[in-house]
Amino acid sequence: MGLFARAKKRAGLLATAITADGLCAAIVTARSDGKAQVRAALWQAGVKPAAGLEKLHKDLQAASYRCTTLLGAADYQLLSLEAPNVPPEELKTAVGWRLKDMLDFPLADATIDVFDIPPDQNAPVRGKSVFAVAARNSAVSQRQGLYAAAKTGLAIIDIPEMAQRNIAALLETAGRGLAMLSFDADGGLLTVNFNAELYLSRRIDVKLAQLVDGSDDQKHQYYDKITLELQRSFDHFDRQFHFINVIKLVLAPTGADGLHGYLADNLYMPVEVLDLASVFDFGDVPHLQEAGSQARFFLTLGAALRQEAVAL
Structure with missing residues (x-):
């Protein structure tokens, strides 16, 4: 997929994620001297995709950036x-x-x-x-059409696994594997990185809202399910990629309490909770200091770290 416009673009990548309850957008600029800088982060609740992209075109001057979007x-x-x-x-x-x-x-x-x-x-x-x-094809064509209608060029169509890989790559220990687990409205996503490459991806049928809003009994059932899926996935990974030593699991922000402690007590590897402030400079977007906000923008920020020119 090529660029629709040839005008010189501003520094940074504008990423969007379109969900059932709104549109998430972020602009990230990579820096060689430190953390990637988040220049803007915008959540539009309940908006239809066409209207949301039109607002980005006006409010963030989206057409002046290289743009990427995540498939659901x-x-x-x-x-x-x-x-x-x-x-x-x-x-x-x-x-x-x-x-x-x-x-x-x-x-x-x-x-x-x-x-x-x-x-x-x-x-x-x-x-x-x-x-x-x-x-x-219908999803790809629809996303291209939405951007074209908003008069905004679309450079990249990406997937959540690669967005998560981008963030995990910033946390790796040289020569060791790193597992990362995140949750959103589509469910849980487990990935394993090694040398900034993706080696494993698994979906877990537990949604972020279930971890945040469920009763204590329900949450413990979800914790059990998640733990079992993780154990099975790590056993499979060890057999398939025995040359990679996964040293820890990093839990992406959720805005929920309880899961970290449960996993730490029931898995054989260390479990850490990620604060995105450790890998991003939030600058003038202080709302991203909150765990709930980090959970909402997690994959969008990961997608905005990508620097390649094309995908799909």
């Missing part, structure tokens, strides 16, 4: 598989055919992208695996 969990599937032994220019087509029976929608309705899962560099035989992203 229902808009795509992310699958890992063994890489086909084909020339690079044929990889997406070959992966598409392998995905044919794995998708919950027709292959003809999918936009495919592929990125590597780096192998063990010390293994005598390096088997190659890849992540395949299959996005619904």
